[in-house]
Amino acid sequence: MLEDNNKIKVALAGNPNVGKTTLFNAITGSKQHVGNWPGVTVEKKSGFTKYKGYDIEIVDLPGTYSLTAYSMDEIVSRNFIIEEKPDMVIQIVDASNLERNLYLTTQLMELETKIILALNMCDLATERGDKIYLNKMEEMLATPIVKTVASQEKGINHLLDKVIEERNNDQHHGHEIGYGDEIEEKIFEIEKILANDTEITEKYPLRWMSIRLLEGDENIKDKVNKSSVASKINDVLDSIDQEEYEADIADKRYSTINIIFPQICTRANQVLTKSDMIDRVLTNKYLGIPIFLSLMWGAFELTFAFATPFMDMIEIAFTWLAGMVSTNLQPAWLASLVGDGIIAGVGSVLIFVPNIFILFFLLSLLEGSGYLARAAFIMDRLMYKIGMHGKSFIPMLMGFGCNVPAIMAARSIEDDRDRLITILVVPFVSCGARLPIYILFAGTFFGRQAGTVIFAMYVLGILVAVASAKLFRLTVIKGKPAPFIMELPPYRVPKLKSALIHMWDNGAMYIKKAGTIILLGVTIIWILASFPWGVEYGSESSYVGIIGHLFEPFLRPLGFDWRISVALVFGFVAKEIVVGSIGVLFGVGDNQEALSQSLLADPGITPLNSMSLMVFSLLYMPCVAAMSVIKKETGSWKWTIFAILYGVAVAWIMAFVVYQGGKLLGY
Amino acid sequence: MVTKGENMKMKAHSKMLLAFLLGCSYIIAGTIQSSTGIIRILSGKPITSGLPHIITEALYIPHDILSGLILILLGTVFIYGFMELCQGIEEGIAYVYVGTLLAMIFAGIYLLVTTGNILEAYLLKNEDFIGWTPLDDLRPEIYLGFVSLIAYAKWKKQFDVKNE
The missing domain is CATH 1.10.287.1770 (Helix Hairpins)
Structure with missing residues (x-):
């Protein structure tokens, strides 16, 4: 067992987007999410490594430009260094942006803690022609410095050697700035x-x-x-x-x-770098937003079209499984539970795994390239006009994956009112859990235009979020948004490994949900659809029918019958349950093709009310996980309940407009 | 004998020419694609005769509004670059560079969609794909994307970081 004096606690500090998490992953072997934009890490994370007989704890802190503590993530970093007193701080310094990074160095030095500078991204600085004189730098800053390229795991052992050396060095390199x-x-x-x-x-x-x-x-x-x-x-x-x-x-x-x-x-005299060239076009006043929309459209088109054969393969596997169950399983009620309940419900959710994997992979590529930071930049002018902070667009884009981390990402917004508005509107952004609903209904009713319909849902989510922000600014959260200053990271070729890890982490979470909460949800729906004893499965006299009829009057003006009403009611737990419930209630087993046929054949479901359903599902309320994180981040039940009620009201009005408006137009 | 200066001028001219030709091609294809898409929606049936049918068949242009608008956008990026280069603004090269990148991205997207359809047709033997051949998926995004790919490969070094 290691003694206490063989334990070292090291904090990783530094400006946003200098590679702290990449270095953290390289040292500890963790797989924390890495992005190419400021503000990916909003909470400190710990990892451990053993090196030369030492037990080293590494704490990855949120990025901060200074120790002024204007935003919550800055306070997290500063409090950790001051109050938890790690044995030393490794400041990761972006070698290609040395001048600006040194501002934090001057402040860290005043904290009287041991510091090591990890000069990261040396490859970028060298490629650009910059020359850094390491010995002179060490001498002038009176601080040990190690060159690293965290993305290629270069310089890690040297850095750990230096950590041990400093741990055993009783001399402290104090260095103060004289202020006059x-x-x-x-x-x-x-x-x-x-x-x-x-x-x-x-x-x-x-x-x-x-x-x-x-x-x-x-x-x-x-x-x-x-x-x-x-x-x-x-x-x-x-x-x-x-x-x-x-x-x-x-x-x-x-x-x-x-x-x-x-x-x-x-520093080499730069004429025009590739990053500059790309920015000249992608942040162009007139072309920036259309290019952003076209790239997002491309991502959704691919998510839908390229996934189809893989969905078919899963479908074949589940059809075989359903066949096995119906022929071999006894008694009949058990065959119904497994076939009509579990396989139909969970299968109708799992069939969308390829779409989820593709969407997360593409979002990860966009994020890793540094483009998402530009998206926030190009949207800033528009966002400011409608009363939102430009930085809010990043959590909104993150919300395409999952609303929970997106709500947490709002921590990087300094102004409390800007942050509250962002938290309240992020749930309108369409997350991965809502994608199966669109794919099922758009694929069934809109054929070749399905990709465009899905893209339209994502755009609608953003538009409602933005319009809501404007409304909040004019009413309950008055005031002007704070000015937006954000450093644009350089464009990088996205790392395939990083994109695959991000895709797998999120895809695996979806599969895990299918095996847990969705399995539980569809089993409950099967039970409710099968009882009281003796009723026809899924009929209006079953418990599920009774619940559905309870909510139907409220949802009928939107074009939803009792079965859709039940699916939506259970969908508040997790949005995937909507499709799982439809799979169970339409009683067609796991087969998505059969489910589509069943929906097409149902006189109660038309392209118009399927559109209304997609709109309602997009907007109607955050899932349980998102609700709990809203409570945690706002620290207020009042705002959590407001988010739920406001969401339901907006969803109802929008779906009503779509359905009743469509009927008036003759659809 | 061609001097270094003349050689540079020729290269700039060739990029201007490429930006102009690709810009026009994308805009023309995009306009046809979008307008036939509109006609298809307004008439409520596919276009199977007349000049629009002959043109779209010959150039493998689908009848689709949104993807047509994206083609027009790509063409605009190239034309933007052409106009800046014509005005002697060297940075206009950025539009040619990004234009070729975007063109390759969209070509890649549609090639992946075709790959998915190949799996449907030949591996899964999906009955919806009976009679389908990969040529059915050929569209301007793909063949104009290949032209961009060639241009990118030819000028890759010139798009690299310039230091003094």
């Missing part, structure tokens, strides 16, 4: 006052805390206000112009960087 006489005097004065409070002295580096107070850090002020020295500190702070001090302190840091930078790096 006036500010230094105030720092000294505040430090002296803070030193009288033992709780603060034990927890925080006093110089760092004094600087943060002079910069007007609200989070630190709150901490000080709870201490015994609050009034004295406030007296000092009241005597200065904090905005001016904040600007002066930032100026001093930049001046220090400007002195250091030319001595440690020479």
